[in-house]
Amino acid sequence: MDLNFTPEEETFRQEIRQFIADNLPEETRRHMSQLRPPTRDMVHQWVQALASRGWSCPRWPVEYGGPGWDAVRQYIFFEEIQAAPSPDIVSFGTNMVGPVIFTFGTEAQKAHYLPKIATLEHWWCQGFSEPGAGSDLAAVRTKAVRDGDGWVIDGQKTWTTYAHRANMIFVLARTDPHAKKQEGISFFLVDMSLPGVSVRPIQTIDGDREINEVFLDNVRVPASCLVGEENKGWDYAKFLLGNERTGIARVGMTRGRLQMIEQLAAERIVDGRPLIEHARFRDRLTELQVELKALEMTVMRVLSAEQAKGKPNPATSVLKLVGADMQQRMTELYLQVAGEDAVAWPDQDGTGPNGIMGPDWADAAPAAYFNMRKVSIYGGSTEVQKNIIAKAILGL
Amino acid sequence: MNFELSDEQRMLKDSLSRFLSDRYDFKARERVIREGGLDGAVWRGLGELGVFALPFPEEDGGLGGGPVEMMIVAEEMGRALVVEPWLAAIAEIAPLLVSADPAIRADLAARMADGSLRIAFAHREPQAEAERPATTFADGKLSGTKARVIHGAMADAFIVSASVDGGTGLFLVETADPGVTIRSQPTQDGRRMAEIHFDGAAARRLDQGDAETLIANAAAAALAATCAEAVGAMDAALWLTTDYLKTREQFGRPIGTFQGLQHQAADMFVALEQARSMAMYAAVMSERTGAERDAALSAAKVQINRSAKRIGQTAVQLHGGVGVTMEYAIGHYFKRLTMIELTHGDLDHHMDRLARLGGVPA
Numbered sequence: 122m123d124l125n126f127t128p129e130e131e132t133f134r135q136e137i138r139q140f141i142a143d144n145l146p147e148e149t150r151r152h153m154s155q156l157r158p159p160t161r162d163m164v165h166q167w168v169q170a171l172a173s174r175g176w177s178c179p180r181w182p183v184e185y186g187g188p189g190w191d192a193v194r195q196y197i198f199f200e201e202i203q204a205a206p207s208p209d210i211v212s213f214g215t216n217m218v219g220p221v222i223f224t225f226g227t228e229a230q231k232a233h234y235l236p237k238i239a240t241l242e243h244w245w246c247q248g249f250s251e252p253g254a255g256s257d258l259a260a261v262r263t264k265a266v267r268d269g270d271g272w273v274i275d276g277q278k279t280w281t282t283y284a285h286r287a288n289m290i291f292v293l294a295r296t297d298p299h300a301k302k303q304e305g306i307s308f309f310l311v312d313m314s315l316p317g318v319s320v321r322p323i324q325t326i327d328g329d330r331e332i333n334e335v336f337l338d339n340v341r342v343p344a345s346c347l348v349g350e351e352n353k354g355w356d357y358a359k360f361l362l363g364n365e366r367t368g369i370a371r372v373g374m375t376r377g378r379l380q381m382i383e384q385l386a387a388e389r390i391v392d393g394r395p396l397i398e399h400a401r402f403r404d405r406l407t408e409l410q411v412e413l414k415a416l417e418m419t420v421m422r423v424l425s426a427e428q429a430k431g432k433p434n435p436a437t438s439v440l441k442l443v444g445a446d447m448q449q450r451m452t453e454l455y456l457q458v459a460g461e462d463a464v465a466w467p468d469q470d471g472t473g474p475n476g477i478m479g480p481d482w483a484d485a486a487p488a489a490y491f492n493m494r495k496v497s498i499y500g501g502s503t504e505v506q507k508n509i510i511a512k513a514i515l516g517l
Numbered sequence: 518m519n520f521e522l523s524d525e526q527r528m529l530k531d532s533l534s535r536f537l538s539d540r541y542d543f544k545a546r547e548r549v550i551r552e553g554g555l556d557g558a559v560w561r562g563l564g565e566l567g568v569f570a571l572p573f574p575e576e577d578g579g580l581g582g583g584p585v586e587m588m589i590v591a592e593e594m595g596r597a598l599v600v601e602p603w604l605a606a607i608a609e610i611a612p613l614l615v616s617a618d619p620a621i622r623a624d625l626a627a628r629m630a631d632g633s634l635r636i637a638f639a640h641r642e643p644q645a646e647a648e649r650p651a652t653t654f655a656d657g658k659l660s661g662t663k664a665r666v667i668h669g670a671m672a673d674a675f676i677v678s679a680s681v682d683g684g685t686g687l688f689l690v691e692t693a694d695p696g697v698t699i700r701s702q703p704t705q706d707g708r709r710m711a712e713i714h715f716d717g718a719a720a721r722r723l724d725q726g727d728a729e730t731l732i733a734n735a736a737a738a739a740l741a742a743t744c745a746e747a748v749g750a751m752d753a754a755l756w757l758t759t760d761y762l763k764t765r766e767q768f769g770r771p772i773g774t775f776q777g778l779q780h781q782a783a784d785m786f787v788a789l790e791q792a793r794s795m796a797m798y799a800a801v802m803s804e805r806t807g808a809e810r811d812a813a814l815s816a817a818k819v820q821i822n823r824s825a826k827r828i829g830q831t832a833v834q835l836h837g838g839v840g841v842t843m844e845y846a847i848g849h850y851f852k853r854l855t856m857i858e859l860t861h862g863d864l865d866h867h868m869d870r871l872a873r874l875g876g877v878p879a
Binding site: 122123124125126127130193403404406407408410411412413414415416417418419421422424425426428429436439442443504506507508510511512514515516517 | 518519520521522585755759762763773774776778779780782783784786787790791792793794795797798800801816819820868871872876877
């Protein structure tokens with residue numbers, strides 16, 4: 122047993138850090154470190170910088186334009202860019218639909234789509250959830266009907282993150298209404314500029330508008346938009362959802378922000394002394410640090426087992442569930458540091474973060490707190506993860 | 518980075534696990550406790566498996582095992598709820614002997630390795646620990662009172678911490694010495710512990726003026742092993758509970774089909790995996806030194822204590838009535854886990870120490 126990374130892996134980490142130092146604008150770093158959602162321009166600049174180095178699709182093999190990193194290097198890369206902190210790469214393209222296309226797609230699909238994901242020419246969003254299909258995803262009702270040599274897709278998607286920035290959406294649609302729930306679903310790649318596609322933003326309790334409803338109103342798409350076989354879409358969706366494993370814990374993100382919060386708490390005077398010196402606050406911070414270290418070790422154990430045995434580990438559910446809890450508790454501390462300054466709600470007419478009183482991060486703290494409630498809901502809610510653990514691991 | 522066990526380590530784990538599942542089921546353990554807390558045949562068997570020789574260096578006739586081997590043994594001991602004092606008589610003792618005179622050390626190690634000598638560490642005192650022990654050594658004689666000495670009444674000799682020349686020293690005292698009086702009592706978790714009174718007992722110094730370092734090293738080794746032992750006990754408690762959930766029927770179906778219970782069992786699994794991660798972390802970090810080691814071990818114990826409480830309490834709850842009886846194994850796991858929470862530093866102690874040392878090492 123050896124918890125150390127190899128010298129080569131440490132060199133790799135330094136290389137990533139140097140790249141971040143050279144390419145991540147200070148304004149972006151500061152914005153992200155306050156846990157604000159990145160602007161479109163920030164994401165664009167960062168993905169271009171990564172793409173110019175060949176790193177914008179870190180999980181892809183070399184033959185499809187990726188760097189061909191092993192699982193440990195991928196882990197180190199995500200740790201470092203999350204801790205930096207940089208904007209997230211647009212995972213709907215790179216981590217989700219990209220691997221589906223290069224695993225199940227045709228040669229023509231690979232040639233057409235993959236290079237555009239790497240440069241963000243195609244900004245992808247995920248058309249999975251529907252008003253009646255959340256945790257019970259196989260209940261999707263959006264339907265696709267053959268029409269000549271193409272398909273007509275009709276239905277409604279929701280909770281679609283960044284649909285307002287995206288120009289492409291991958292869609293689960295029912296192609297056989299008579300088949301069993303999971304068996305009549307297909308997987309489509311849809312250009313959002315097609316007639317019939319419309320997007321309505323949904324404002325969330327943090328004040329942001331990052332999620333949307335997407336309406337597909339008899340959208341006609343060519344046959345080449347179907348991935349793999351008709352009615353096998355559920356298999357591809359499961360592949361996609363199981364694809365991102367160790368990254369979902371987001372340990373680097375939480376650790377980086379906890380350090381920031383610790384610093385803010387040292388500067389913040391509460392009842393005459395720095396907040397960090399208040400035993401109750403200190404205890405909460407320490408507890409979180411301990412559990413985060415345990416989570417980091419658990420992530421590395423899953424990685425190590427995958428490297429050794431080459432198979433995915435059902436303990437991945439632990440990573441998602443605990444990772445979500447860590448992120449949420451981190452934002453609780455952030456909120457506490459902001460204290461009464463968090464009460465202000467920024468003007469919704471876009472006067473910006475500095476339009477309020479208090480330190481320049483004070484409005485970001487409640488926003489982050491409210492925003493992060495989503496992490497135990499999306500990507501398989503905490504309750505769904507517990508169902509998986511109970512059934513797949515404990516045999517209940 | 519690699520969390521996999523080597524072939525030798527896996528063999529150690531498998532052979533010990535097989536031995537204990539053959540020889541140390543719940544009924545066998547009950548008998549051991551009734552008969553005083555130590556089964557001679559089990560003890561010899563553990564010795565034959567090499568478990569006692571593990572922590573000693575090869576030059577002293579040991580197997581030169583490291584903290585990962587100790588972790589493996591401790592986890593299996595925890596899984597079977599072994600009451601025999603492997604941790605207190607061997608794992609915690611080996612680090613205390615490191616600087617002793619080579620001839621004495623080799624002699625003690627050889628006899629401990631084959632199971633013929635058990636030493637207890639008489640360190641804690643009835644009063645909360647002061648800077649130096651109230652027990653004193655002068656002119657070859659040792660006097661004072663030591664408390665909460667696990668397996669004190671089954672030991673052949675003690676290593677005793679005592680004040681000497683303005684510092685602390687470690688001394689070897691034979692239990693047969695006329696100046697030794699032992700008062701023994703049972704513990705919540707099926708062991709025995711003793712209060713020991715030394716009145717001018719003949720004592721031989723073991724350390725070279727480095728007693729405080731040796732004591733800290735022994736505490737670190739014992740803490741890391743205790744974390745692993747707790748993981749073994751938690752693992753067993755979880756699987757006992759899931760077995761129960763699959764067989765116990767109420768409302769016409771196995772209670773494990775109820776989601777409210779499934780989610781509690783899933784929470785136990787999460788707590789177990791987090792604890793297992795930190796027991797591994799503790800094992801590896803126990804070889805470091807100073808504040809880094811201590812902070813890492815405190816972080817580990819904080820996680821272990823939290824997981825132990827969650828798993829122990831939930832296991833009892835999911836067992837319903839039988840969970841609170843002495844007749845069923847799960848209550849004994851809960852009791853052992855609870856005693857682990859209280860010893861080697863409780864939650865508040867380690868939270869304090871972590872804050873003082875600047876938090877979890879990066």
